[in-house]
Amino acid sequence: MIHNTKYRLIIGWLYQELMSTYGDRGNIIALQKRCEWRGINAEVLHLDSGFKIQELKKCDLLFMGGAQDMQQKIVSDDLHPPAGGEKVKVLRKMIEDGIPGLYICGAYQFLGKYYKEADETTIPGLNILDLYTENPGENHKRLIGNIVIECHPERSEGSLDSSASPQNDKETTLVGFENHGGRTYLGKNIKPLGKVLTGFGNNGIDKTEGAIYKNSFGSYLHGPILPKNPHFADHLIKLALEKKYNETIELNPLDDSLEHQAHDFVVRRNTK
Amino acid sequence: MAKILIAAGKIVSQISRVLNLGNGSTWPGHIALSVNQNFIKETLRGSDIKIILIAGTNGKTTTGKLIQTILEHNGSTVFQNEAGANLVNGIASSLLLHSSILSTLPYDYAVFEVDENSLPLVLQELTPHYLILLNLFRDQLDRYGEVNTIARKWQEAVKKLPKKTTLILNADDPQIASLCHPELVSGSHPQVLYFGLDDPSLSVKTPQHAVDSNYCPNCHHKLTYKTVYFSHLGDWKCPNCSRARGPLAKISPYYPLAGVYNRYNTLAAVLTAKNIGISDKTIDSALKNFSPAFGRQEKLSVNGKSIQIFLSKNPTSFNESLRTVKELGAKNILFVLNDRIPDGRDVSWIWDIDFENFIGKNMNITISGDRCYDMGLRIKYSQILNTKYQIPNTLGDAITSALDKTPKSEILYILPTYSAMLEFRKILTGKKIL
Numbered sequence: 066m067i068h069n070t071k072y073r074l075i076i077g078w079l080y081q082e083l084m085s086t087y088g089d090r091g092n093i094i095a096l097q098k099r100c101e102w103r104g105i106n107a108e109v110l111h112l113d114s115g116f117k118i119q120e121l122k123k124c125d126l127l128f129m130g131g132a133q134d135m136q137q138k139i140v141s142d143d144l145h146p147p148a149g150g151e152k153v154k155v156l157r158k159m160i161e162d163g164i165p166g167l168y169i170c171g172a173y174q175f176l177g178k179y180y181k182e183a184d185e186t187t188i189p190g191l192n193i194l195d196l197y198t199e200n201p202g203e204n205h206k207r208l209i210g211n212i213v214i215e216c217h218p219e220r221s222e223g224s225l226d227s228s229a230s231p232q233n234d235k236e237t238t239l240v241g242f243e244n245h246g247g248r249t250y251l252g253k254n255i256k257p258l259g260k261v262l263t264g265f266g267n268n269g270i271d272k273t274e275g276a277i278y279k280n281s282f283g284s285y286l287h288g289p290i291l292p293k294n295p296h297f298a299d300h301l302i303k304l305a306l307e308k309k310y311n312e313t314i315e316l317n318p319l320d321d322s323l324e325h326q327a328h329d330f331v332v333r334r335n336t337k
Numbered sequence: 338m339a340k341i342l343i344a345a346g347k348i349v350s351q352i353s354r355v356l357n358l359g360n361g362s363t364w365p366g367h368i369a370l371s372v373n374q375n376f377i378k379e380t381l382r383g384s385d386i387k388i389i390l391i392a393g394t395n396g397k398t399t400t401g402k403l404i405q406t407i408l409e410h411n412g413s414t415v416f417q418n419e420a421g422a423n424l425v426n427g428i429a430s431s432l433l434l435h436s437s438i439l440s441t442l443p444y445d446y447a448v449f450e451v452d453e454n455s456l457p458l459v460l461q462e463l464t465p466h467y468l469i470l471l472n473l474f475r476d477q478l479d480r481y482g483e484v485n486t487i488a489r490k491w492q493e494a495v496k497k498l499p500k501k502t503t504l505i506l507n508a509d510d511p512q513i514a515s516l517c518h519p520e521l522v523s524g525s526h527p528q529v530l531y532f533g534l535d536d537p538s539l540s541v542k543t544p545q546h547a548v549d550s551n552y553c554p555n556c557h558h559k560l561t562y563k564t565v566y567f568s569h570l571g572d573w574k575c576p577n578c579s580r581a582r583g584p585l586a587k588i589s590p591y592y593p594l595a596g597v598y599n600r601y602n603t604l605a606a607v608l609t610a611k612n613i614g615i616s617d618k619t620i621d622s623a624l625k626n627f628s629p630a631f632g633r634q635e636k637l638s639v640n641g642k643s644i645q646i647f648l649s650k651n652p653t654s655f656n657e658s659l660r661t662v663k664e665l666g667a668k669n670i671l672f673v674l675n676d677r678i679p680d681g682r683d684v685s686w687i688w689d690i691d692f693e694n695f696i697g698k699n700m701n702i703t704i705s706g707d708r709c710y711d712m713g714l715r716i717k718y719s720q721i722l723n724t725k726y727q728i729p730n731t732l733g734d735a736i737t738s739a740l741d742k743t744p745k746s747e748i749l750y751i752l753p754t755y756s757a758m759l760e761f762r763k764i765l766t767g768k769k770i771l
Contacts, residue, residue, distance in 0.1 A: 085546075085689075086475065086478065087478060087683070087685045088686055088687065088688030088689050090546060090689065091715075091718070094719075095718060098718050098720060114559075136552075139557065209683075210682065211682070242682070242684070242685060244478060287685045288684075288685055289685055289688055292688075292715075292718060293711070293714065323710060323713050323717055326713075327710035327711050327713070327714050330708075330710055
């Protein structure tokens, strides 16, 4: 692959060995390929259990996926040991400084204040985002199915291009598949990523889905989310480049006809 | 009571078949159980039939067919539940359909494949002579939940098994191997036999992405592997608590099917057969006469062209199908991805498949199914340079187009999900093409 532009991005993939259960790798592949196809050098840095803080600090864009319970505990011990840890401080600072990131499902819950399990055990979160998650118990169904949300990620706070307006309908929806037992509730200091058109979203009640805080995005959408929502993938790339190079970035358009067919299929089949 | 139900059930099954209300394989059992919840227990009471249960994410149907073939070759009478009828009601149906009208079971063996989630429920209804546990991989997370959750449920169920049951476990899958660890079972417990591979030449060259259980089931430390055969199967060891793969049964059978995954299925079947007391000679001759189960490397011929079907239903089974067809020199492949209930509604899993390692430059690839665009994206983003793929409008068109491009001297390999396999088989054997 030829890297014919000056731009380089380091994409940090947090705990890929542990937190990549629902095809989450597709998000990394989408970011990497969409950079490469434009001549942007994208390097993926694997931040696995025991990684060095310097590695995390190098990253221009972060991604973390979902996991099984056991794996989540190992991650918690590494990132957020009971004795207090540097890693969580660095991550918090990066998020506060506007380093863009995508946090799916388990990772999204993890950034909040706490996760209350079905048996009432409360697992503290990283307390970076103003949200909390509760599992109402085994008598309540998991929230599972295809989901379509209305969403304007380009309006996130850190975007230099705040006047951006969607060019067509495709860019106002995100599609994916959700599968979560926990119900997430947003606090006052955080905005939802979008409004549920079909599906459950954060909690199945208030029609919100996901969260946006500065340039960080939390969501329950797998599918994985980025390949079928190329405008969202590009938005993350654009934010990362603008943050790193401190200039307005216009990404070259790609042929996204197949991406749009996959996107539109989910919209068409699930909304009438 | 059971007698009346058997007679009534047989009638329902016939009606269901005649009216084409599905294949009639689970309805009768469903009705029998709703009238008499002890139907399975009552039907088995007093019977000398020996029951062999098989569970695991991948390989149940093939292992069942291997065992049935060997047993029949040895002169025993055997019946199996129909593939897919593997919940409690499917097993009830199978018992009902194979009972005589006098409610006796005129067979020596029943071989049942059991759905992962249903295994604990089935074990409440019957006590098997053999319980074969093959593997646990991520599969239809929207339906089955996470691998660790299933392993926990299995462990609880296995603990309660009596001495009469012989457990046949895959030593290479850390979760399966640990299900009956001596530390976990007290008092009388079943006899346990382990099968596994001991041939480093079969190891996977590039580590695979879809690995679920490479953490120690005992202390959660990351495992190390001397050899990985695929996913998390291999010669494993925990560097922390020193739990490790145990000794394997020494068997080296003839392998009737291609693919490392089928070695495991064959080893499980042969270990069971040998424990039953069947001679090596009979086993060998049975395996040499084996023909694959429906859609599991099944070969078909359509208008003089050859097709081979590799059911590919989760990341590990898909990876192993790709690895095997690559070893067979595949040039023409048709992928069919559906997202119906039997396939799992969530298609995210295709991103856990390592297409990058298996798709060659000059392959002729056709894509179809309800979620063809998702599969198209997966291939597009695997970005093997110059990979050409086509997405025809319908499954019928896709089959025609893929066959047109396949020369008579080559084979068209079809990798479908479950419902996709049923659908195109209907097209092939039914009305539209043949």
